[in-house]
Amino acid sequence: MEKLQVLPNTSQNPGKFTLQGTNTYLVGSSPPYILIDTGEGRDAYTPLLEAALLSSIEKEQTQNSGSAACLISDIILTHRHQDHFGGLHDILKLLRKLHDHRGVETLHYIPPRIHKYLSPSATLPSSDAYESSFESVLSSLPASSYTPAPSGTPIHDLRDAQRFRLPHTPPTASEPSTLEVVHTPGHTPDSICLLLRRADAGVAGPHVLFSADTVLGQGTAIFEDLSAYISSLQRVLAARACASADADFSAIYPGHGPVVEDGPALIETYIKHRMDREAQIVRVLSGSPPPPKEGADSGDEPAWTIWNIVAVIYKDYPENLWLPAAHGVGLHLRKLEDDGRARCLGGEGVKQRWTFISES
Numbered sequence: 001m002e003k004l005q006v007l008p009n010t011s012q013n014p015g016k017f018t019l020q021g022t023n024t025y026l027v028g029s030s031p032p033y034i035l036i037d038t039g040e041g042r043d044a045y046t047p048l049l050e051a052a053l054l055s056s057i058e059k060e061q062t063q064n065s066g067s068a069a070c071l072i073s074d075i076i077l078t079h080r081h082q083d084h085f086g087g088l089h090d091i092l093k094l095l096r097k098l099h100d101h102r103g104v105e106t107l108h109y110i111p112p113r114i115h116k117y118l119s120p121s122a123t124l125p126s127s128d129a130y131e132s133s134f135e136s137v138l139s140s141l142p143a144s145s146y147t148p149a150p151s152g153t154p155i156h157d158l159r160d161a162q163r164f165r166l167p168h169t170p171p172t173a174s175e176p177s178t179l180e181v182v183h184t185p186g187h188t189p190d191s192i193c194l195l196l197r198r199a200d201a202g203v204a205g206p207h208v209l210f211s212a213d214t215v216l217g218q219g220t221a222i223f224e225d226l227s228a229y230i231s232s233l234q235r236v237l238a239a240r241a242c243a244s245a246d247a248d249f250s251a252i253y254p255g256h257g258p259v260v261e262d263g264p265a266l267i268e269t270y271i272k273h274r275m276d277r278e279a280q281i282v283r284v285l286s287g288s289p290p291p292p293k294e295g296a297d298s299g300d301e302p303a304w305t306i307w308n309i310v311a312v313i314y315k316d317y318p319e320n321l322w323l324p325a326a327h328g329v330g331l332h333l334r335k336l337e338d339d340g341r342a343r344c345l346g347g348e349g350v351k352q353r354w355t356f357i358s359e360s
């Protein structure tokens, strides 16, 4: 029995935000695999995936272990960013082609299921760019290229804690290997991580967390909602602590960048970094705000603007970094507002005015 394996491929889209490119992962010990993410649809990616699948078929034939009705049974999309789902069309086409060339024509082709966590609609602006590009990719898929959900839609909605049983569990294992969905909003509202519980963990090492864009292999992750993001990071760590060996992952396989060997330590660093920044902002916000500039509305009570806060915290940094920093400070202030520790007094952009709510 082959060991469970994770075959990573980057989707050949290097860039400022994608680092070396988007990582996609084939999970399983032999077909049918589960594929995590599809890349953004670059031409150079499909041959890499094809080579990985072809080499697995060769092994399968030498082992004479039977043939799967499709080389990939499930495609799990970790969130709504285009560099994670844009390759769907090409991959579905490739799977059909490989099936037709495998000499198993007698085996009825069962196309893969496509899964994604439903984007909470309340969080989406009406003309959400990500969602409309996702919809246009879905509408480009031939109906015969995927196995639809029972409702007839192309996407099978993921649930938190949903588990995918991986085939080919070693006969000695008491439990099957599974991939468990962990809803981790923050980077986007629909972001998930996937916890791979290995039935062969005893010989192959501890469990693995696929973190998508919630934790990156290098650099810092970006997020839309800091409160949700920190809660998600804490939840991933807490699940690990409470569930003891059951969820005791070590390595993180991120959506971008290299594998992180000590994943929990990196998550703790992420949380600490954010908490340190928050403490810095609280220190500034709880002090007296600078006097209003001449010409300011004299009716306004004195308050800190985002720009004033940035000017204090980033005073030693070049001013061209202040604007991106202001975005981060704004997200921190929203979190402090969620926590009942700050209040927005109005204003737009970097001129937004904030006040501290001291603990009584």
Ligand SMILES: [Zn+2]
Pocket: 079, 081, 187, 213
């Ligand atoms: Zn992303």
